Amino acid sequence: RLIVLRDRERSEVWAFAVDEVHGVEHFIRGDLQAVPSTLANPAVSFSQAVIPWKDRAVGFLDETRVFAALRDLDR
Secondary structure, eight states, X not given: OEEEEEETTTTEEEEEEOSOXXXXXXXXXXXXXXXXXXXXXXXXXXXXXEEEETTEEEEEEOHHHHHHHHXXXXX
């Protein structure tokens, strides 16, 4: 199983092997909630919001930070 990310601004594609995929979920932007203060530090966190999903909350990633970190790893 792979997760594939595409940065449309730079035409980059990244693929990662994963153990599990729960599917593709659609959500309403109004469902986004603030990131808990324990995760809100942009220097170390990739989450820009959280979304309620089933019986938990999952992180909504900040794509700019994620792709910047991937490019740093690739150097």
